[in-house]
Amino acid sequence: MSDKRSTQVAVTNHFGGRANITLHHRFGDEPPEVKTWEGLTGGQSGEPLTVHYETGLFTGFDRWSVRVEVVEGPQKGVYETADAKRCYLTEDDQGTVLTFDVSAEAGFKINLISSSCQADLVKSA
Structure with missing residues (x-):
């Protein structure tokens, strides 16, 4: 038996300039949940x-990926996760607001209450 749950996720821009950030989440075989934040400053x-x-x-597992388009500043370019990262949400994460981080130095940091994961960001343009 499984329990259906939800939580909220925001992504903080730690690049040196304004960026458009797109987060993808997919649980198991469910359709992806996607949001783009435009013009986020550092x-x-x-x-x-x-x-x-x-x-x-x-139950299935959570897969996360991110695309960051830095539109101005010294780190201008497009950064993406090479593959979706598996990092599991648990009952401890239910009903909270989680804040993930993206930066050129540390990559994509998935900060959960239950655990944390990290994925590299690859600059593609």
Whole structure:
């Protein structure tokens, strides 16, 4: 038996200039949940995306990816995760507002209450 849950996720821009950030979340075989924040300045995050997941025996897993288009500043360019990163939400994350971070130095940091994960960002343009 599984329990349906949800939480909210925002992403903070830690690049040196204004950026457009797109977050993708997919739980199991469910359709992706996607949000784009446009024009975030350094240190800024936008309104959170509500994501849905399940906990319990034999449930799926959470996959995360991000695309960052830095439109001005010294780190101008497009940065992306090479592959979706598996990082599991648990019942501890339910009903909270989680804040993930993106930067050229540290990559994509998935900060959960239950755990944390990190993925490299690859500059493509």
